[in-house]
Amino acid sequence: MHSWKDTCKAALKAAKKPALAFLLALIAGGIMIAISGYDPFWVYYQVFALAFSSAKNIASVFAQATPLMFTGIGYAIAAKCGLVNLGLEGQMLSGAMTSALLGAYLRGLPMVIHLPIAVLGGAVAGAFVGGLTAFLKNRFGAREIITTVMLNEIIALLVAYMCNGPFRAEGSIWGMTEEVQSTAVIGKLMDNTQLTYAIFLALLLGILLEFVLKKSTLGYKMQVIGQNIRAAKTAGINVERIFLISFALSGALAGLCGSAMILGVNFKFIDGFSDSYGWSGISVAALAAYDPLFSVVSAVLFGILKAGAMILNRTSNVPKEFVSVIQAFVVVFVAAPRMVDAITSFGWLKRRLPKKQADKEKGGIA
């Protein structure tokens, strides 16, 4: 009983900063909404109310959340060992293209073989790109922040070339690949929605990686590296190997995001199909305090925002870009914890807090 209480307390404590960051981001987004001439409270109310107003809309929430789950978990798993994987977008695109090609050009296979191959192909492609970054980091000391961003650009152009050039579907005006075979399609959970079985894969991977991180030696090593890389090296942990595994895992998750979108939703690689799924993963993971399982939850939260904003954009003229603003601000506020503290302990709050405690709080955070 007591330990359960402790766990709860610990969870609440851990949730404090992300919750504050999200709240502040909502306020910042609200200001933007107000500037564009709409009532932010009405908008937020509508977003949350509309997102759950029908079965189809609820399906839309989870459909929007699915790609974010993959990339969110992907970012989190790299972040846990201190790596910044800004290459999710490129890894996602490479996974998407691989799945699209495997899905379209492998013929005559039964679904039980074809679908796993197409999905795994996407994961492997993502893992390869992620692993490449880790290789460059380990072998040549290249900072992953730079290489991932650069690789994004290279891969984006490469896949754009592929779907406009050699793999362009016959007779298509727009750059897109041939449609995938029916044996490589991820089934829909609900007709006429984009909710597919991929969401279970995301959930499963979230749980699995949470378990790996918390209960396995590998996860322990990753956390140690994340907290203190020198200590990890002194303790004899093969840091480079863990980097490679972590980056490959992260890339595989991003690649799976691409697979899920191609095999479940678009059925072909369409030039420009991505709604920045990779970049959104950063916000998702940040809000989840870089925890794989919480990433699933925070992806649903962003799914609500996105789906709600889409419905709102249809029924009224509120621009749905405010969701991107909120997403961006979440990252800013999570990345700058002291700013959140400064904002939340500002002025009236500070006067009301007993001085001793306020000092303690300051010290605790610094």
Place this chain on the structure above:
Amino acid sequence: MKKNFYRLFAALMLLLLTFTMTACGAPADTAQGDGAGDDAATANIAIVFSTLGDLNFNDWCWDGICQARDELGISFNYVEAATVSEAATQIDAFASDGVYDLIIVVGSDRGDAMEECAAAYPDQRFALIDADVKTDLENVVGLRADYPQWQFLSGCFAGLVTQRTEDFPLANSENIIGFVGGADTYTSRAGAAGFLAGVKYVDPDAELLYSIVGSYTDPTTARELALTMYGAGADVISVNCGSSANGVLAAAEESGRYFCSTSPALISETNQLCISITRFDSFVYKAVEMVLNDTWESGNHVYGIADGACEISFDGVNIEVPADIQEILEDIRQKIVDGEIEFPDEPNDVDAWAETYQYSA
């Protein structure tokens, strides 16, 4: 520390709750703000854009639907969907609402998503702007420009300009005109054929240069190709190569020769000759008319100069068009309206075509 956090959290939650409560009572006045008066509405249209504010395709379509609202008295509801999967969701949502006489989808990349939805809602009509539809469903139309007609008038103008060095200071004595295409696809070749045919139509002795960049996003190669053409004596080059056209524009300014573009968003201040325009707004308008006038005919519809879908424009172009040239262009336009001209759709066919079709006042 914890206590303070809870206090703060409670306060914020309370605040949020209060706002939410007040918000519940707020009137939903912003919803559906775009329709004209409901009593005047004769049709209810839904339109799915990709991103408004592009000063091009989407904004043209926006003008078209607004024109339809003002002139035909329809009401409409619109949504922006940046990606194909988002568009699919929105198209499906509009279709399942079941209150729209027509759902217009803007963007050739959304065709498959639209057709998939159209199969699921056989009683809902759909129109795709700027692309062909691939199904033979009864409830689907595709509207686009006839590719050769798109630049035909610009070709005629270029052919006249190259012979009139006294009126056009950047023209030279050589009778050479170039075209830079983006890719070796039917669409791209047909567009080029239209322009080159236009040149030959008024200037049968003109020498034509035709090059393909091989990419819609490679201004460097496009610039080299254009510089070669200008170097060989071309005084006008037209393009159909996406953002590679920036390279042609740069080459025109370097060489001091004329440049024709296909977008009002890409014009040279000093070297622009004209702009070939596809009136995407007219497609939207025509789709609405099909529903209103009960002239719905499923399948693909192709529009040209006679339908007002393809135009030559001098908006923002720093050039004076002599009155007699204006008359000739208007005369040619009239001949097309009268159905006197058929257009070639392969650049290789242009010479043979020009033996049959020659302009005479």
